[in-house]
Amino acid sequence: MNFWRNGEVKKWGFINLLIVAAAAIVTYILSKQNTKVAAVVCVAGFIQFGVNVFTTKRRYDRLAGISDKIDAILHGDEHLSFEQYREGELSVLSDEVEKLVIKLREQTERLQNDKIFLADSIADISHQIKTPLTSINLILNFLREEDITYERRIALVRELMTLAEKIKWQITALLRISRLDAGMVDFDIEDIEMSRVIDEAYSLIEIPLDIRGVSFERSYQKNSKVTADREWLVEALGNILKNCMEHSFEGGKILVSCEENALYSRIVISDNGTGIAKEDMPHIFERFYKGKSKNKPDKPKNSGAVYEDNGNLSVSSEMEYKSESVGIGLALSRSIITQFNGTIKVTSEVGHGTSFDIRFYKAIV
Helix, strand or coil, rough: CCHHHCCCHHHHHHHHHHHHHHHHHHHHHHCCCCHHHHHHHHHHHHHHHHHHHHHHHHHHHHHHHHHHHHHHHHHHCCCCCCCHCCCCCCCCHHHHHHHHHHHHHHHHHHHHHHHHHHHHHHHHHHHHHHHHHHHHHHHHHHCCCCCCCHHHHHHHHHHHHHHHHHHHHHHHHHHHHHHHHHHHCCCCCCEEHHHHHHHHHHHHHHHHHHHCCEEEEECCCCCCCCEEEHHHHHHHHHHHHHHHHCCCCCCCEEEEEECCCCEEEEEEEECCCCCCCCCHHHCCCCCCCCCCCCCCCCCCCCCEEEECCCEEEEEEHHHHHHCCCCCHHHHHHHHHHCCCCCEEEEEECCCEEEEEEEEEEECCC
């Protein structure tokens, strides 16, 4: 019998038997060797011992039942209940075990979702990096040609530099998103003038804007400020401005305004470009999502594209590579903005442009 193999039970049973025997002997002596009285005490002691054995065994059986259920849970059984332990001295233990089981199930579900997300992200990253790597391999094949001209060689090298920069940007953006998701970023929170942040974000795309012929206008509320990390906020606004630039026509316009009130600091970034299709709107902040809208901005005049002898385009232009969206920038921007108690809302109309309304709330309402 497993119950009696328990060392603690053996020790407890031996002590109880000694107590019963001692009680009977003491009673026999005190009752002047009255065997009947000693026998009654001995029988009462054995009855009490039997009751203790029964209750103790029942408690151990319940503990064994809980142990078996926990073992079943560890082996993947998800349909277990501890309802039968709601009464008695094991109720507290069963409640705590059930709380632990619920928490473990939630953690397991989160880990499973994270595993799926990681697998999807790796597949997406592989696909995104594979495209420029294929182009790099193509360019290298061109560079191996013996009769290649100096001008063509220079153009191909510029394409290589552009593609390498694109891969570098993708990896950097993905690392930043991962750090934000993991909570591994120590932000330097301060009150910053919004005009300064916008000017720094504009400096990141000033030259490409000029090449594309897209104008940039600013409208500031005097002394308006935002509470955030300056470098990370510049990164977020820079990505949004870049998105507006990539979807603007030649001669288009990007307008940025900012204001502050008692509830929030607000930045609005608008363009009059291609706009976003309705079917794309719910997905624009998803990683690696590319819009399906067929409206594309005009191609820059000085593209520097490389063509084969038959006139077919062999390698995309430098500006086309720089402007190609990989679906990371807006996802990174939203991740950053939400870190500073902010929200971002997008409104758009195809052919008329897009507006990003960013608000940083001063308190959680």
